[in-house]
Every structure is written in structure tokens, then in C-alpha cells.
Amino acid sequence: MASAEPESAKEAPPSTAARGGVNLFLVGVVLRFVVFAAAVSSMVVMVTSKQTVVNKLRGVPPGIPVQAKFDHSPAFSYFVAALSLTASYSLTTGLASVLVIAKPNCSTKCLLHYAIFDTLILGVVASATGAAGGVAYIGLKGNKHVQWDKVCYAFDKFCRHVGGALATSLFASVVMVFLIWISIISLHARIRK
């Protein structure tokens, strides 16, 4: 077991298996920063989606300005909150991993903790993407059964931003899945050693 190794083992050249483990760990660190970048982009694109239109939205008297903002919908607010949680988490764990790389003895416990918290974050970011996606789809297509009119023909910029934010958060969710897989596969690989 790694914890039984003497301190001088740090100076010794790593074995092939250990190098493989570190490489997978390195991929994980890079992916954490990818999630951070995706979450921040997604959040910024959603927050800057504000658009005001005049004489464009059906059912509104001429000359009256109508504004679309992300915080007009609780689903979009949840989306921004979830993505900011994801961004903070991935930055924290990314930086923590950088510190951990130098200490292979710690990495098994880190893998366990990361996998546990990554699972929670995956649930949060996937549900936020789902919630915002469900509402955005009504904005795009409407729902004639309950007379919810589509609004994206008028709020074109707003909807482009929402679409971009959704695509980026979907990407972040997929990367979160890969991060959990990396932790699980790394833990499994250590059993075989």
C-alpha cells in the first residue's frame, strides 16, 4: 500500500502503474479546470442575456418596452446558482488537486472524496440544465395546449444567450460524468496493484 512506503520513495522514479495513476489524476485536474471554464462561461452568458424589445412581442400594446432577464424565471435563477456552485467547487478541487499531485500518498483518499462530492455536483448541474432547458423549450416553441405563447421570435438575443448557456452547461455535465469515471477507474486500478 502507498501509505506503507517510506518517505524516500518520493524521490525514487515512479513505476509504470504509479505513472499511469498520476497521468489519470492529471487528466482529472485538467478536466476540473475545463468544468470551471465551462461553468463560468455558462453563467456569464446567462446573466448577460438581458434584452428589451418594443413593438415585437404579440399581445403587448405598441410603444411599451418589454424586458427579458434571466431572473424573471426561477428555473434560470436556479441555473445560475447551480452553475456558480459548480464553478466554485471545480476551482477549489482543481487547485487542491494541483497541491495533491506532489503527494501521491494522499491521492487515494482524495479520489474517494472527489468522487463523493462530484456525484452531488453532477446531480445539481444536470437538474439545473434540465430545468432551464425545459423552460427554454417553452420559450422557443410555446405550448398551445395551455396557451403559453413562444417568445423567442421577439427575444432573439435573449434566447441565443440561453441556448449558449444551456449547451455549455450540458458540456460541463458531461465532463463531470468523466471526472467521476476517472475517480472510479483510478480507485479500481489501485485494487489490482
Added chain:
Amino acid sequence: MASAEPESAKEAPPSTAARGGVNLFLVGVVLRFVVFAAAVSSMVVMVTSKQTVVNKLRGVPPGIPVQAKFDHSPAFSYFVAALSLTASYSLTTGLASVLVIAKPNCSTKCLLHYAIFDTLILGVVASATGAAGGVAYIGLKGNKHVQWDKVCYAFDKFCRHVGGALATSLFASVVMVFLIWISIISLHARIRK
């Protein structure tokens, strides 16, 4: 390593560590059937939510019946599809686990495979809960910014069903998180042995 043990080891009384592993594995099996039951209930409650109302929904001429069905919303259709996938998956893996309990040699690889696929299913069921929740919230509260009227005052039975289905699928998502945690902790425990 477990795979290096002789065949006769199966007959020998298990060690405390092995018993702990099997107990955690047993909890996992039970939780898989809990997820199955929750997913099936959620799906059935959503599918049976159909309601027809007359003279209740504002903006509809008197005497005209209006129907609410889950498949009037793509988010609810995705919800039903996702929950049926979750139900099939949890039943299959639950039954497979029952067969595996008798073969501890296989269980490490099973834990790896389960954790990998459980992660995907968690993403699917969390996003479906989010999507349906986002749309259901508009049904309940409306959105005055884009003139989407609330509909739950008229479709009371429909909304009660949707709420029940959402609560059950949220429960299934939480149990999926516990299932992944069990696999990860079990894998980690085997490293220490």
C-alpha cells in the same frame, strides 16, 4: 486479491471485512429495488395524470372541454422516458446483483461497472426531474413577464399527479446518489484490505 483465492474459499466462513463488503453490497441491491419501485410509481403517476375540465380554465369559451395530458409537454414526455429507462436499468442491475451475491469474486468488477452506469443514470434522472420541475413550476405559478398563465387552479388533479411524480423521481435521484456512493466506498474499502 480475491481472484487469486482458491475455489474452496467460497465454502469458508467470510472474514469480518468481507462480510462488511457483502453487507454494503446487499444494501446496494435493496436500494436498486427501491429505485425501481420509485421510478415505476413516478412514471405511473405521471402517465395517469390526464384530466379534462370544462368552464374552469380562463380564456377558454364556456362549454368547451380542455384536456391536460403529460404528453402535451415535451419535458413531461422526456420525464416518462427517463424514468422508464431508470426503472429498466435498476431492475436489471438489481436482479444481476442478486445473482452476483453468491460470487464474491465477481463483485469488484461489478462495483466498477455499476458505478460507471449509475453515474449516467443519475445524470438522466436528475435532468428529467429538473426539466419536469421547471415546467410544472410555470403551471403552478405562471410567469407574468411573458404572459404564461398558471393552469394548476383548473387542472388540480393533473398538477397533484405531476407533483407526486416529481417528488418520487427526486427521491429516486437521491437514492441513485447513495448507490454511487456505496460503490465508491466499497471500491475504496477493498484498497485498504
